[in-house]
Amino acid sequence: MGEAIVITSGKGGVGKTTTSANIGTALALQGKKVCLVDTDIGLRNLDVVMGLENRIIYDLVDVVEGRCKIHQALVKDKRFDDLLYLLPAAQTSDKSAVNPEQMKVLMDSLKQEYDYIIIDCPAGIEQGYKNAVAGADRAIVVTTPEVSAVRDADRIIGLLEKEENVAPPKLVINRIRSHMMKSGDMLDVDEITTHLSIELIGIVADDDEVIRASNHGEPIALNPNSRASIAYRNIARRILGESVPLQPLEEVDKGVFSKLKKFFGVK
Amino acid sequence: MKKTQNVLIKGTKDGLTLHLDDQCSYEKLKKELNEKLTENQRVNEEHPLITVSVKIGNRFLTDAQQEEIKTIIRQKKNLVVGSIDSNVMAKSDAEQMMRENEIVSVARIIRSGQVLEVPGDLLLIGDVNPGGKVVAGGNVFIMGALRGIAHAGANGNSNAVISASLMMPTQLRINDAISRSPDFTGDEEKREMECAYIDHTDQIIIDRLQALMHLRPNLTRLEGGF
Numbered sequence: 001m002g003e004a005i006v007i008t009s010g011k012g013g014v015g016k017t018t019t020s021a022n023i024g025t026a027l028a029l030q031g032k033k034v035c036l037v038d039t040d041i042g043l044r045n046l047d048v049v050m051g052l053e054n055r056i057i058y059d060l061v062d063v064v065e066g067r068c069k070i071h072q073a074l075v076k077d078k079r080f081d082d083l084l085y086l087l088p089a090a091q092t093s094d095k096s097a098v099n100p101e102q103m104k105v106l107m108d109s110l111k112q113e114y115d116y117i118i119i120d121c122p123a124g125i126e127q128g129y130k131n132a133v134a135g136a137d138r139a140i141v142v143t144t145p146e147v148s149a150v151r152d153a154d155r156i157i158g159l160l161e162k163e164e165n166v167a168p169p170k171l172v173i174n175r176i177r178s179h180m181m182k183s184g185d186m187l188d189v190d191e192i193t194t195h196l197s198i199e200l201i202g203i204v205a206d207d208d209e210v211i212r213a214s215n216h217g218e219p220i221a222l223n224p225n226s227r228a229s230i231a232y233r234n235i236a237r238r239i240l241g242e243s244v245p246l247q248p249l250e251e252v253d254k255g256v257f258s259k260l261k262k263f264f265g266v267k
Numbered sequence: 268m269k270k271t272q273n274v275l276i277k278g279t280k281d282g283l284t285l286h287l288d289d290q291c292s293y294e295k296l297k298k299e300l301n302e303k304l305t306e307n308q309r310v311n312e313e314h315p316l317i318t319v320s321v322k323i324g325n326r327f328l329t330d331a332q333q334e335e336i337k338t339i340i341r342q343k344k345n346l347v348v349g350s351i352d353s354n355v356m357a358k359s360d361a362e363q364m365m366r367e368n369e370i371v372s373v374a375r376i377i378r379s380g381q382v383l384e385v386p387g388d389l390l391l392i393g394d395v396n397p398g399g400k401v402v403a404g405g406n407v408f409i410m411g412a413l414r415g416i417a418h419a420g421a422n423g424n425s426n427a428v429i430s431a432s433l434m435m436p437t438q439l440r441i442n443d444a445i446s447r448s449p450d451f452t453g454d455e456e457k458r459e460m461e462c463a464y465i466d467h468t469d470q471i472i473i474d475r476l477q478a479l480m481h482l483r484p485n486l487t488r489l490e491g492g493f
């Protein structure tokens with residue numbers, strides 16, 4: 001039986017889709033069987049970031065409404081040998097086309113076949129969020145080092161903590177700019193983690209390579225030489241239960257370093 | 268011999284005290300009260316308003332009945348009812364009183380969009396984040412950081428206080444006084460171990476936690492000494 005992990009944030013544009021694509025890719029690189037599910041109905045992106053747009057025949061709404069079998073709608077990522085699949089969102093419907101009960105049923109059947117189901121959640125706390133969380137076992141909250149993003153992350157964490165079937169959420173801080181943190185123009189990692197008081201599972205630098213890779217439909221996690229790629233791969237290893245200390249580029253400040261070590265039980 | 272009186276009027280230096288017998292029927296009591304006040308009315312004519320405190324012993328009066336008694340007394344022009352004292356109270360009122368005097372402890376983080384309300388004092392073992400809110404009928408004690416809104420004495424208690432290990436609220440409210448954080452905080456100094464209370468000018472003042480023992484000695488509930 002696999003696990004479903006929802007990637008959420010509250011605020012839009014902080015990197016949910018990028019994080020979903022890269023965590024999914026990194027887990028597949030670790031040999032896990034992964035299914036990415038785009039629940040951003042009406043504003044699908046995950047297929048583009050994964051470079052799989054042209055292979056879409058059916059989508060999530062087709063599956064839920066019984067117009068096709070699940071396996072017919074799943075798009076296989078050819079870069080992996082049968083390890084990575086995408087269930088794309090519908091582009092022509094809206095979020096109310098699916099309800100949480102249907103999502104739960106769908107997740108339960110996907111969990112029979114996949115080790116990890118990565119659910120890309122739409123922004124907001126409405127129907128789309130409820131659908132995305134419905135079948136999840138774990139949650140990762142993505143934020144950027146901005147006050148408004150952290151505020152929305154806090155709101156989402158409060159909602160996630162009320163979900164009985166979801167384990168306590170973990171935090172990814174995305175788009176870190178070391179020089180702005182050092183100068184105090186951006187919230188630093190320590191401030192964010194003490195404020196949100198949930199476990200930090202990774203930090204990702206702001207990196208032009210991420211944007212370039214996404215635009216080419218090649219998630220950055222595939223490129224072994226990029227800083228962001230290492231960050232995503234480390235997040236995947238932490239999801240798998242390994243204790244991976246922060247890498248040098250993640251070493252934004254000492255306080256976090258020791259905190260992460262504490263979280264992952266490293267001396 | 269004259270039958271026993273169910274209504275006794277006594278003058279004290281603070282006004283009048285009416286003792287109402289708690290054994291006779293309520294109807295009888297009302298009738299006698301009416302008579303008694305009518306026969307005494309003349310005496311009070313030249314006085315301004317006189318406050319009456321009503322003592323009803325072990326009798327329980329519903330709110331409606333209390334109103335009735337007050338109306339009877341008020342009809343005698345220069346009498347106003349200050350208080351109605353009974354030795355007994357309804358169980359539901361007693362329970363409410365207990366709740367309002369209770370300290371409720373809660374261990375969690377009050378996050379953006381969440382509101383935590385308690386009837387009495389609140390002991391929060393955790394933080395109140397920006398966008399989060401705690402409301403208490405009594406005092407608010409926060410062991411962690413207060414970054415959101417705290418409202419103490421929400422049912423009209425100006426003596427209530429708010430204290431926090433880290434006092435950086437967006438807004439403080441005590442009873443109906445409100446104070447908000449400055450719009451532009453310069454280099455944020457750490458505001459640790461502080462308390463907020465209402466002073467005699469109805470302003471919310473922030474002080475060291477230790478000031479409370481002098482300002483609000485009632486916060487100590489320890490019986491005897493140590």
Ligand SMILES: Nc1ncnc2c1ncn2[C@@H]1O[C@H](COP(=O)(O)OP(=O)(O)OP(=O)(O)O)[C@@H](O)[C@H]1O
Pocket residue numbers: 009011012013014015016017018019040045121122123174175176204205206207208210211214228
């Ligand atoms: N670490 C990063 N460095 C640089 N750019 C990034 C990084 N992470 C995300 N981005 C860019 O930020 C933009 C928004 O990212 P993304 O689409 O993943 O956000 P989202 O949270 O899914 O947005 P939405 O709420 O609209 O679904 C994209 O252009 C993406 O390439």
Ligand SMILES: [Mg+2]
Pocket residue numbers: 016017018040045120121122
């Ligand atoms: Mg997205």
